[in-house]
Amino acid sequence: MKYSIFSLIHQAFRQQQDWKPAWREPEPKREYDIIIIGGGGHGLATAYYLAKEHGLRNIAVVEKGYIGGGSVGRNTTIVRSNYQEPGNIPFYEWSLKLWEGLEQDFNYNAMMSQRGVLNLYHSDSQRDEYARRGNAMMMHGVKADLLDRDGVRALVPFLDFENGRFPIQGGLLQKRGGTARHDAVAWGFARGADSRGVDILQNTEVKQIRVENGRTIGVETNRGFIAAKKIGLAAAGNTTRVAETAGLRLPIESYVLQAFVTEAIKPLIPCVVTFGGGHFYISQSDKGGLVFGASLDGYTSYAARGNLPGVEDTIEEAMAIMPGISRVRLLRHWGGIMDMSMDGSPIIDKTHIDGLYLNCGWCYGGFKATPGSGWCFAHLIATNETHPNAKALRLDRFATGHVIDESGTGAQPNLH
Amino acid sequence: MHDSILTPQTALMGLINAGRYGRQEGDVGIRISEVKNFSLANITAFKNCREPLEKVIDEYLGLDLPIGPQRIEKNGYALIGHGPDQWLAIGYEENSASIFDKLEKASRDYAAIVDQSDARAIIRLSGPDARKALAKGVSIDLDPSVFHTNCTATTFAAGLWINLWQINDSPAYEISVFRGFGASLASWIKSSAEEFGYINQ
Amino acid sequence: MSQPKSNRLSTGGIIDRNHPLSFTFDGRKMQGFKGDTLASALIANGIRIVGRSFKYHRPRGILGSGSEEPNALVELRSGARREPNTRATVAELYEGLEARSQNRWPSLAFDVMEINSLFSPLFGAGFYYKTFMWPKSFWESVYEPAIRRAAGLGRAPEGLDPDHYEKAFAHCDILIIGGGPAGLSAALAAGRSGARVILCDEGPVLGGRLLSERRFINDFPAAEWVRSVEAELSSMANVTLMRRSTVFGVYDHGVYGVIESVNDHLAEPPPYQPRQRSWRVIAKRAVLAAGSIERPMLFGNNDRPGVMLGSAVRTYVNRFAASPGHRTVVFTSSDDGLSTARDLEAAGLSVEAVIDSRPGHNSQTMNGAPIFSGSQIIRTFGLRGVQAVEVIDSYGNIRLIDCDSVAMSNGWNPAVHLTCHLGGRPLWSDKKNAFVPGTLPVGLSVAGAAQGNFTLSEALDDGFRLGTHAAVEIGFKMSEPSLPGTDQEGTSHEPLWRCIKGKGKRFVDFQHDVTDTDIELANQEGFRSVEHMKRYTTLGMATDQGKTSNIAGLAILAEVSGRSMDEVGTTIFRPPFTPVALGSLAGHHRGREFRPTRYTPSHKWASEQGAVFMETGLWMRAQYFPTKETPDWFSAMCQEVTTTRERVGVCDVSTLGKIDIRGKDSAAFLDRIYTGTFSTVPIGRVRYGLMMREDGFVFDDGTTARLGEHHYLMTTTTAGAGKVMAHLEFCHQVLWPELDVAFVSVTEQWAQFSIAGPYSRDLLRKLVDPNFDISNDAFPYMAAATVSICGGITARLFRISFSGEMAFEIGVPNRYGDAMIRAIMAAGEAFGIAPYGLEALSAMRIEKGHVAGLELNGQTTPRDLGLEKMVASKKDCIGKEMSRRPAMLEPDRPIFVGFRPLAPATKLTGGAHFLDIGSEPSLAADLGHMTSVTFSPTLNSWIGLGFIKSGRERIGQRVRAVDFVRNSDTLVEICDPIFFDREGERLRA
Amino acid sequence: MRIKCPYCGERDSQELSFLGQADLVRPDPDGTDAQQAFHDYVHIRPNPAGVNRELWLHAHGCRSWIIVERNTLTHAISSVEYASPRFREKAQ
């Protein structure tokens, strides 16, 4: 059933009785043309675009838990395309363009809210770095605005302009940036894929990618072997664990990133704000909670929870720029597993194993990439050709030196 | 000849002004003072040189090299373990600088002895509530059953990398930071001491 | 509106009737007593409606009596101390307390948004995902703004928080969480064993449920037992009792987060005390004795003010002597209902009926109140509060019972929350009809009601046993058990997950207005995983985190999806256990104390000169020294540069990292670290060095002096000091432990000043003791020596230059830093000396084409920087291999060069990108970017440094420097990066 | 987390900084295929879900590099030792 105000009104009179499951719960078939491992945002988007843009139908998305339970369901939902490196810019901008028409495209309200992303700077050299980034964006036709202190004050007057340890001098604003409702993104893609025939197999964990004679033949799961001609790996934080079963070793480490939400309060923060004297970023959800986060917990982990030092550091950073919220209460904090790549940028590529495709290394920035990643990954799997917007995101860049290192911190993932 | 003689300054000049502060009622919980005119040297033993180094140190300071994060003190000198094969030598006496100098020359083959007399600010903190005030930043267990007189620790407190050692059971502690952080150290200690009432000496 | 009647009972309770307190709610003045919570005082004053629900804006009263409260949320205090969403049930009353209801307009009694209730059929679970998509542009302009306006409950405070906060650490052998009977007896056992014990309880008074119940221990009222235990614990030096302290989170390795509400029970904290203190408690063992939370019943309009948890009714009556109703209907599925009825009657309050959903106890009465067993409430009636309930009995007969309150009891949920913070999942127990703790955090055990052992005797027994066990496990002695006897209590319970359907919504999650039909709809639409159901309906996501609602929601999901409770499972409980004010987790570290500040040796002097400072990392450094004639940064910078180039200038460069390196393998070590060779540097000489990371990008640079055969002094950039030290230690301890070398940071040992300009030597001659020859021959460019100054003070002198002038850096022991800058200024007066700050320093280094911060940004290679010759060919060093990866040798990598505008007065900007004249902006056309710019007073022109493709080959060509974000587009000529004195004659002079 | 530094004793993990996989051997620059070997050394990590040996620096403590054996699923630490064999050998 198509979702709209009319269907809502109609169902209101019919005691909601006609609503159908947003996706089916099919039994796994014995064989698929394509299996996507990972029912996160990227896996579901890939399946959706494979079906919708490439007309492929015999596809399964295999998810070890419940769909959307990975990072797509636990991130701070910031969507933007304010990147600096030429390898990243076209990809993220393409993704942002897809976001802008996504809800109409998949008939699901993902509450994409383009209220702006403002990165604060606190020194002249940081201002110039941001100018460099803004200009790189503008080179690709992506609008950016460099605000001075007064410009920032006009937009977000409640920041601390008087007493900061690292006084706010201005900010780089991408007005088209913003946030989207995380769960709805996963659910919208899932519903869209399911309605086009994709089987979404929840509670199905891939235990091994089976490779014979240099090509993939399928996956072993807790529900048995499922054959497939092509396999797309989109398991986010767990990529190396799954890839290892195919003998693939990757330039990736897994870390925890924590996220935080406060009790709901009346509207306070009009856009996304990031602190340039740390890693803190904050926005306000549609429901009223302040949603924020900062740095990775600094050590590798597969436990989707963080520790107290990370909590305190984040909140100190919050107090550093927004002391006015000190009496607002933290409601919940949680963690998600990051696929941190060695240069902080993602990988969408084939592998040396025939039929095995890789989509990983999203670090803490893959939510915004969801539609773009799905689009480009679908393109790669369907056509065996790299999508032009993803051509820099290749796996061999570490060997060749074509790394895409936005922060310049080198091959140490926890510093990105 | 020169007409200018340079006047030295202590690290915390002007930051710990005499008087009573914080809570005014009741007994004073804490005393704070700057340790001034000390000599400090960092000692790093070279490979397999602990034994000869020990001899020289014994000769010049009359002290044994502590094992682990401990302090050994005698006659105005103390050795403070702060890392494997690493010690701080502190001298509170007038002539300690020249003794350290001699020590350095005598043990060149066994250790790197590097003057740190100007690199640190040192605060002494004592009184019945000293432990409670320190706990507002120091994450190690300061209970006397665990950390007592002559225990030392290199640790992190209130964003500062500090060396901490206990000098008596009153209890009294000395805390050192890089000199440039002296003001932040003083600020943290003072604000932690406020609720107990404190005297700056 | 009629004046509310007093519901304060004339006797009983543990309130202090000699200590009346006045307070206001929505501006209305009322009175309570010390010992009251805001909730009990509101009840005593007859207030029933306290807030409005989130979605439907339904009037809501008080449901519970503790931190589980979903309904009674208020804005406490006002202005900068305003605290939104404060649970009235845990806010202690103080004189002058101000509370305001929230999420209503214009008033609590009449809220226009209540109209939402009428449209509730539209607002089912997840409705917003299905609409607001058309027309597209309306989302931004109409729908979203409207949704956002409706969002949230309370308002954030206005202005800066006047209170302060603290953090602290505590260590113990055994942490006891909860001060009810289980916690107290655990503390007793642990305390008697000699272990260091900390007991935390959320509330101001120890005793837990015993404060709320009419119970007997050893034949005396339980309060006496509590008092005696409290006295014994207080007398033990090894036991710390922390009241008003909530354990909010469990973290790895025995770390517990605790928030102590030091002064929330007062209008304002006393001077010198924080409002709250956040503790990190590090415990070897912990006993969780957090008790349990009662479950509501699901019947039509079960949210009507006056409908309360039975345990809460008992708390208000027994502990606070406040009666929530005068004619109460008790609705129960367990023996608890009978206690409620008994306690109400003991307090002289009338019980209209006891509705017991369990079969079998037919046609009894309790002190005159009829007991209807096998019966259920279907729905409530009433305007602004319950006035009657509709009851159905086992034969299907329906009757209406008038009442003014309903006390519902549907069994208890153990407070397992903290057992889940490290990933543990609770398990369903059919025997206890509850989720009980599953896998526990290492070192934690669970006692009493939190373990599902609901009786008082079990609580006492569990506590003592686990307290003892914890102590013994870590080597303390066993305590003699002294188990007190208790009175009897019934524990029979047959949970009733939802009542027979009648009219009216049956709320599961009160705050978020989630009803049982929302859960049904979620299931119908495929949101069957408990986590999907939670997210789709938002069950349990409100400020109470579903403390009263989660389990009922799961039970309904289990029912409609045909699964067992076990199969459905729970959602994850996460920290904090109850919401925590952000300020307390930041403690002291806010405002300027966010991070420590590091001051240079000349800071005091520079402030006296009126210097303007800037942050570089944690350091404060002088940016420029304004004078009357040159008040702004630009003119001051120009003046400082000109003075330095023409006469002499001085700059505090103490912030540069200085690492003392000694040991017989120092030279070999440095050869492996630096791209260049340092084993060949003569003693008494300095060499410039470049370091790479192992991935072949430049890491840091600086000069290193050889002070002896086995003794070097390395300098690093200010920002790189820490990183370089860690890198050296890594290389030494991990890569090459066989090398004998030692490093010590001497950054702060030496106050170091750069003295630069044609008169620098003349100036120094006045300071350096005459026995040291500092003539150009004796002390040429790149010389280093230990000298004495001012009559015997040891100093280190280096002939190095960042400015391109003849220059020296002189280092003196830091104690002389302040005196030194004054001495230099005095000695330089005759030569027209000026101090210079970072602006001038940077201008001069740009004139000289030296690389710094934005050129050494971790993305550039020696080759990019034009420094490939510095990579010695004959030896290996860190990064050498990887710097030869193909991409790093590509001919069109942007290369470091200089830029000047065609019109010298045209301002250049850092961060501008380069485009060929005539080419359109695009990533492919992007040639590189400008890193550093300055106005050069020396050349009387703006100049810049940057990276541009094929830079070296293009010297002399013109390109556009385009700064879109600052609206400038400037023609620049590519030039050599050294703008001034290419041959370096000045610095060798 | 609490990490027991072999020198300092048990400390809050906040005092330490994490580098990554321990026991990596820096390749011989003169070896055959040095470029591939360095690529692996710098970039490729086992990233196990379970027990791992990892390098930490007691940065705000004694400045020892230490090897911590830690379970990345549970964070449980099974052993800690000095990275430098020189410190490992003898009492400090």
Ligand SMILES: Cc1cc2nc3c(=O)[nH]c(=O)nc-3n(C[C@H](O)[C@H](O)[C@H](O)COP(=O)(O)OP(=O)(O)OC[C@H]3O[C@@H](n4cnc5c(N)ncnc54)[C@H](O)[C@@H]3O)c2cc1C
């Ligand atoms: C706290 C936090 C904040 C973040 N903030 C932002 C932000 O503001 N903006 C932004 O752009 N990005 C952000 N991110 C990053 C972003 O969420 C991720 O990069 C992105 O969601 C990853 O892609 P995904 O959605 O496909 O991953 P996931 O949702 O993690 O999907 C991967 C799925 O694979 C499944 N899986 C794994 N192994 C197997 C197996 N063996 N068999 C079957 N299935 C398997 C997992 O269960 C999971 O569902 C944040 C992340 C976190 C944790």
Ligand SMILES: NC(=O)c1ccc[n+]([C@@H]2O[C@H](COP(=O)([O-])OP(=O)(O)OC[C@H]3O[C@@H](n4cnc5c(N)ncnc54)[C@H](O)[C@@H]3O)[C@@H](O)[C@H]2O)c1
């Ligand atoms: N008969 C029944 O069915 C039944 C059911 C439940 C409870 N009870 C009664 O409840 C009591 C159970 O004793 P108990 O000691 O297990 O529980 P309790 O409820 O008496 O005490 C728990 C205490 O823990 C505190 N607490 C909870 N979470 C906390 C946290 N995170 N941080 C700090 N403090 C926290 C609470 O404030 C409370 O004081 C007995 O008296 C028992 O009779 C009876």
Ligand SMILES: Cc1cc2nc3c(=O)[nH]c(=O)nc-3n(C[C@H](O)[C@H](O)[C@H](O)COP(=O)(O)O)c2cc1C
């Ligand atoms: C943007 C965003 C907003 C959230 N808001 C809330 C909230 O208001 N209430 C809540 O209980 N949880 C909220 N959460 C957290 C989720 O409940 C949950 O903790 C998170 O998705 C991680 O899942 P897990 O805790 O089940 O592992 C939010 C999460 C995100 C990503």
Ligand SMILES: [Zn+2]
């Ligand atoms: Zn250590």
